[in-house]
Amino acid sequence: MKTDVLIIGSGCAGLISALHLPKDKKITVITKRNVERSDSFLAQGGMCMLDDESDYDAYFEDTLKAGHYENDKKSVELMIKNSKELAEELVGLGVRFTRNEDGSFDFTREGGHSKPRILFYKDITGREITEKLWEEAKKRPNIEIVEYKKMVDLLIKDNECFGAVIKDNSERATEEEFVNRDHGKISVVFADYVILATGGIGGLYVNSTNFRNLTGDAVALALIHDIKTKDINYIQVHPTTFFTEEVEDRNFLISESVRGEGAKLLDKNGERFVDELLPRDILTAKILEQMEKDGTKHVWEDLRTIPEEELKSHFPNIVRHCKEKGYDVFKEPIPVVPAQHYYMGGIAVNYNSKTSCDRLYAVGETACNGVHGKNRLASNSLLESMVFAKNAALEISESYKEQRSEITLPDLSLYEDSEKLERIYGEKVLRAIDEADKYDNDENAKLVRSKISRKYNY
Template identity: 60%
Template sequence: MKILAEKTILATGGIGGLYEKSTNVRHLTGDAIAIAIKHKIELKDLSYIQIHPTTFYHKDGDDSCFLISESVRGEGAKLYDKNMQPFVNELLPRDIVTQAILKQMAIDQTEFVWEDLRPIPKKELQEHFPTIVNHCLKMGYNPYEECIPVVPAQHYFMGGIKVNLNSQTSMSNLYAVGETACNGVHGKNRLASNSLLESLVFAKRAAQHIKKSFSKTNEFPRCFDDNDINFYSNKSELEKYYKDLVLSKIEEDKLRKERTPINISIKSKNHLKTSI
């Protein structure tokens, strides 16, 4: 079935469902990214994927990972290897802590490291982190008396479909908002609640632009006429095709960025010029 519209907004969320471990729900598999690739819509920074260093470890890969907030480490929680020895400064940025944990897991040949919430006073733990405490207890761990197992997991997608300040993509009359879009507000490492900026502010800007520029279309573009509708009828094959397509483009973007030389020259004391 074809549905025609004067304006279309893509808002399919992130890509966590493509990964074994993610804080996202499993059905977020980057469908809009696959559509954009298929129809040659401009993309940006697909390899900018944020991994959260501490999620509660469990073997069931069908569920989203429960986030153990970094604010817990900010309040004093510690990270230990399998021998209960510290191996990283817990207050370093997410990407650095993540790499340290993955490295330690490889050394220890384990699937997780330990996080110790006991340095946090019990009353503070109860009042500030009741959801985390309740989840630990539900999973059979008492955070007041023992360490809990944690593991890094995919958390947020900073790249996506390239959009301008009005959330317009490179295709006329097509917009993208939220995690599926890349509007440049995150860079390579998203900070805390900037996702609200991406979702709320840019969604509002898209709506305002659509309202301001809307006009009735008498003739729709013919660019999709050659599409085989039957291609979309087999859900399992379509999911596999989309997954392979997105993951291959992510890897392609990662390799391209690794090969790109960065030249930095200081023109003057107060001016730094960077050319890529």
């Protein structure tokens, strides 16, 4: 099969890339599962936006402070300065953000922010954005979206990308889903350009807010093909996910916005023990310390400090989930525990999301342009992923050249054992993280990472 641009991943970054590529080019988007299995779909809190230039310096400083001043300042500048234009574009596509009575945007605040600057829609902001991008992409005749196909290798020769090896993943589909069931068929997709938008690495951890299918495939392939990576051990652990003894597909996130609106964290005696609006990495360490001190598997989060009507309107999904698990947030605290959440590291890219390999781009959580530094500021993820994904699409559009070289095909039988491949790729990423940790002097960060159990122990 031949396409013009192959996009691996259907989250916000992959979809907005597709929408900004030339309409006369054939764009193929493949996704490992379905659109609802991307982390973009899960994002609760919101998306930051610079509403007033007077807030620029504070927003810039908040981002750098959260990132321990290891951020790439140019990346931070580009993200912030493009935030309003992106928000307006999303509204133009039908995305709803909560507004005040006068029609102006209603902004919320989360940990690490010095003021409210986060756009949101209830507690399903990511779903709202992803669905609207998905709907727009489906309208475009030049964009083909193929579900239940996974990338198992990249076609690379002389540091140039020619496409990818794709394997059918339809065994993961439910009986109710209408998909082309090719029963593990392996095929090759040639492309002039490839954009990697495969999300994070949460599937490599036992406790994560990510879907289990997000296993860092693109990062593993970058390591295998000697494509540059950056900050590969920079992993964010979210302080508050719903604690349960049940085995679940992912940890349910209790959004930082809840604490931004006044929720309190309590120890086993019901006493407040920490400033709830500390940056995520610092707060996570405090919670783990308190759990060890109390001898418990979780701490408590009390949402009763938030007016009932606000809880119902702003956080309906959280209220519903807690109720399903037997907790009434209007009457009692809920159990919360830290879990792996976000990947600041990834495939190294420039400001236009170009990797060190020709004709290959990486966007979203797969990529690392240094914007987050060592720790991501809350609600910068959706913004960053779309700003730099647009940049990738625009650069490809402006400098488009057809691929005229040829490449020898690999032995496709090498990709038949999916479980073996997944383990090889997963261990490749985890080994690289451990190797980078040897040179990381941040003992607190390493301690937090060490307390989050992994899927593989090599």
